[in-house]
Amino acid sequence: MKKRIAILGSTGSIGTNTLDVLSAFDSGFEVVALSCESNFGLLARQARRFRPKCVCIGDGVRDLSLKRSLPSGVRIVSGCEGLREIASRGDVDILVLAISGMAALPPLVEAVRTGKRIALANKEALVSAGPLIVKLAGKNGAEIIPVDSEHSAIFQCIEGKRKFLSRIILTASGGPLLDISSKKFDSLARRDILKHPKWKMGEKITIDSATMMNKGLEIIEAQHLFDVTEDRIEVLIHPEAIIHSMVEFLDGAILAQLALPDMRLPIQYALTYPVRRGGRAAVTDLSKIGKLSFREPDIRKFPCLELARAAARAGGTCPAVLCAADEEAVSAYLDGRIKFSGIPKVVGRVIARHKNIKREGLSLGDILRAGEWAKEEARAICCH
Ligand code: NDP
Numbered sequence: 001m002k003k004r005i006a007i008l009g010s011t012g013s014i015g016t017n018t019l020d021v022l023s024a025f026d027s028g029f030e031v032v033a034l035s036c037e038s039n040f041g042l043l044a045r046q047a048r049r050f051r052p053k054c055v056c057i058g059d060g061v062r063d064l065s066l067k068r069s070l071p072s073g074v075r076i077v078s079g080c081e082g083l084r085e086i087a088s089r090g091d092v093d094i095l096v097l098a099i100s101g102m103a104a105l106p107p108l109v110e111a112v113r114t115g116k117r118i119a120l121a122n123k124e125a126l127v128s129a130g131p132l133i134v135k136l137a138g139k140n141g142a143e144i145i146p147v148d149s150e151h152s153a154i155f156q157c158i159e160g161k162r163k164f165l166s167r168i169i170l171t172a173s174g175g176p177l178l179d180i181s182s183k184k185f186d187s188l189a190r191r192d193i194l195k196h197p198k199w200k201m202g203e204k205i206t207i208d209s210a211t212m213m214n215k216g217l218e219i220i221e222a223q224h225l226f227d228v229t230e231d232r233i234e235v236l237i238h239p240e241a242i243i244h245s246m247v248e249f250l251d252g253a254i255l256a257q258l259a260l261p262d263m264r265l266p267i268q269y270a271l272t273y274p275v276r277r278g279g280r281a282a283v284t285d286l287s288k289i290g291k292l293s294f295r296e297p298d299i300r301k302f303p304c305l306e307l308a309r310a311a312a313r314a315g316g317t318c319p320a321v322l323c324a325a326d327e328e329a330v331s332a333y334l335d336g337r338i339k340f341s342g343i344p345k346v347v348g349r350v351i352a353r354h355k356n357i358k359r360e361g362l363s364l365g366d367i368l369r370a371g372e373w374a375k376e377e378a379r380a381i382c383c384h
């Protein structure tokens with residue numbers, strides 16, 4: 001039986017890598033739905049190649065030529081409702097969630113409600129609403145398989161041994177600013193900060209890698225995926241980005257997953273799990289790499305790491321506020337409204353103003369409202 005796949009965010013970095021992974025398999029998978037926010041030219045090309053039944057476009061797309069460039073009979077849906085419709089379709093076995101930012105939260109909720117396998121690349125949704133997602137997934141038999149390379153590594157290392165887990169060692173390449181003095185951050189051009197030394201990714205996550213908010217969000221992501229408290233998740237700088245993360249067991253043994261940095265490997269594993277197949281991911285030659293090095297992160301230089309740890313400990317609506325404030329601050333930086341050093345400042349100020357709502361059973365509405373509030377606060381701070 002073919003596995004039926006929907007890819008939300010198919011025009012992005014993870015989305016296009018997912019389609020590349022699928023191209024390597026001549027059978028076994030069928031693409032049912034694709035989506036973009038505004039890049040409908042690429043979406044139409046993907047639709048002609050993969051023949052989905054349905055595509056979703058952003059609400060802002062008004063160009064009717066899309067319809068003409070799609071194969072006939074393809075259903076077109078739009079906006080948040082369209083994403084939710086795809087996420088809840090009965091003819092989808094695996095939902096690849098590759099939208100960036102908190103816009104992924106409503107479709108993620110739909111996918112867990114309808115008991116699907118979710119190949120989860122997006123991190124902001126799980127960070128914002130971890131307890132709600134985990135609870136709904138458990139209740140409805142949904143399976144969340146991480147695509148984020150660190151979490152895929154952890155998932156692969158703890159398979160069958162989860163109850164003996166003592167500590168997670170989350171590796172970080174350190175991003176483009178690892179060896180640059182923080183005094184120079186604001187004088188760097190945006191295009192240089194957008195040049196990640198190891199990964200080619202979308203703009204939001206690349207800026208998050210530069211501030212190390214990405215690693216902070218990954219701490220919270222790991223908390224929910226693997227049911228561990230923040231104090232048992234260590235961050236370790238590993239500039240070569242060959243070890244994608246490690247786990248330590250009760251007896252002190254450490255297991256790691258290694259490979260060249262290539263997202264096609266964790267994407268493929270989330271699609272084929274528990275089976276492993278040959279595919280398109282690059283072959284790793286350790287003798288060419290020579291050495292692997294490690295160091296501690298500099299938390300004074302990268303304050304976002306500590307902001308995220310504090311949000312992880314606080315729980316409640318705090319992680320959603322962290323995510324939303326960061327999303328707004330990154331967008332303000334990319335638009336030239338604030339300096340690079342303003343990103344952690346904006347996030348810190350929004351969190352300081354937030355009255356955390358912490359109770360059992362926070363609803364999706366509570367979380368979305370906290371996120372909207374945080375975005376408005378961050379926008380106001382960015383204007384002054
Ligand atoms: P990209 O920016 O490359 O792609 C984002 C995708 O989502 C595009 O298809 C985009 O459409 C669509 N999109 C953007 N905003 C919205 C919105 N508001 N509503 C609906 N669709 C939207 O991002 P990445 O592929 O790099 O990252 C996607 C997610 O995966 C992020 O959460 C990131 O943190 C996570 N991730 C990414 C990794 C990577 O290697 N890239 C690694 C680990 C995690 P359009 O093209 O039309 O703008």
Ligand code: MG
Nearest residue numbers: 148149150218
């Ligand atoms: Mg990652």
